[in-house]
Amino acid sequence: MILTVTLNAALDITHHLDRLRPHGSNRVRAVAERAGGKGVNVARILHALGHPAVVTGLAGGLTGRAIRAELASAGLADRMLSIAGESRRTVAVVEESAGDTTILLEPGPVVGAEEWARFLDHLDALLADATAVVLAGSLPRGVPEDAYARLLGLAHTRGVPAVLDADGAALSTALSAGPALVKPNADELAAATGLSDPVAAARALHAAGAGAVVASLGPDGLIAVTSQGSWRARPPARLAGNPTGAGDAAVAALTLGLATGAPWPGRLAEAVALSAAAVAAPLAGDFDPDVHRALRSRVAVRPFAPFAAEEPHPCP
């Protein structure tokens, strides 16, 4: 099975209304809620694709109970560790009239040192049965900055390949621990390296320890820098929709590719098609299966030289 880790799991609440009146009193027409956080979204997509996924991470309080109740009703295997703090909510206020969305992100719980130590043991036990592990999303307060480096160390010892989707210090401190794959988006890539050219930045992360770097560039698709080669993968057309969750869909496809050892061009085509299918679905963690089927054979995947044209080629 594939294990996904969501350290700052969330209850994602969606409020539907006609138009948001800031500084006014707004009657919400309809409410939806479900478990969220990047790792949960990845697991939901893997589950929909027919691949067994196990969800772990930290969840607490009545919001944690709501998260876990929804995981159960969605049929996702829940191995969350309970903590004392109250899990976070996110509120997405969707205006039906204009299609605009306003998002509120609660900070989430403060995790105790003893809880973190227990999670390391908990994850280590789960890794015994994992074919791959996904570490995704922000770190809750109280967890050390190099948390992902610690989790990557456990995966490495167990021989389980790990995919990391993180940014900032959580990403930079984890590279030397050797993730099999990291998947930054364009902003995260630039922030992590200080380089504006995505290819140069991806090369830098690869050189810093990531086995492969797949950067998601929104409607321009993906670039991949790996030890086996470098590729660009582009969707056949721009798709309108909700970009939230497109990255999670790419991570799901790339993790499946890692677990099965599929050749890189196929993995990348699948990742682009699944991302586009997620853009076509209204909620993060969902994808449109028709779009997925229609696009998977139409993604253009082309190798490129490992050094960007604008940079001098290093001397032999």
Place this chain on the structure above:
Amino acid sequence: MILTVTLNAALDITHHLDRLRPHGSNRVRAVAERAGGKGVNVARILHALGHPAVVTGLAGGLTGRAIRAELASAGLADRMLSIAGESRRTVAVVEESAGDTTILLEPGPVVGAEEWARFLDHLDALLADATAVVLAGSLPRGVPEDAYARLLGLAHTRGVPAVLDADGAALSTALSAGPALVKPNADELAAATGLSDPVAAARALHAAGAGAVVASLGPDGLIAVTSQGSWRARPPARLAGNPTGAGDAAVAALTLGLATGAPWPGRLAEAVALSAAAVAAPLAGDFDPDVHRALRSRVAVRPFAPFAAEEPHPCP
């Protein structure tokens, strides 16, 4: 004890942030939550004044559990009836930079016919020990439009005086059931009667069956039309602050007056002082005890003729 009824109880969530960016992603700095709904607010104020109050109404789901957990931690006696539906949340987004607040109100659960029938029995049993009952706030979906008339009937049979704080059809269908007191605000008064003059409108509600009508006119204080006389009660000065909950504070004071049989001028002075003290506190259900103490002897209460000057006096 005083019994307060909140049929559409809420979990009131407050999100503090610097500035709300509509159509953007907003990180919430701090989160607070507590049980809400008008009847809960009234009970919280009575409790703070040292008077035993019992909270009843309908609560369900994990949000209902969060409501009840907070009631317990606040020391409020909880006799809510559990229902299958999920209780509503309200989200108040408070911008620290400008003091502006944006409110989102979820619709709340749909109550089943069998649940409503059970609540009638549940309330009837609680009324056996009540000295007064407060019926306050909106009706959840599924409850009949004349719900308050039914509850007033039960109170009447038990000889328990009832205070009603409602609007629209919930108010108009309840007047003939003889509430001891109704407390509309200026907008609710105008909507219920079609009359723009508050005194004429209050007289109309009194004539329609309310034992007393006390209308809250914001910073202008209160007017009371009762079988014992009519009064205006004005605060000594305008207070800046949060008007949410000022009406609930007035209801708490008026209900205490009803339960003790205090003379009307004293009841109204207390209601104006407690309302102003609630405006001075940041959350509905709270009041500033210093403001309350300072103002209670400084409210101007004056009787007025029962017929407005602009209307012809009826022939003897």
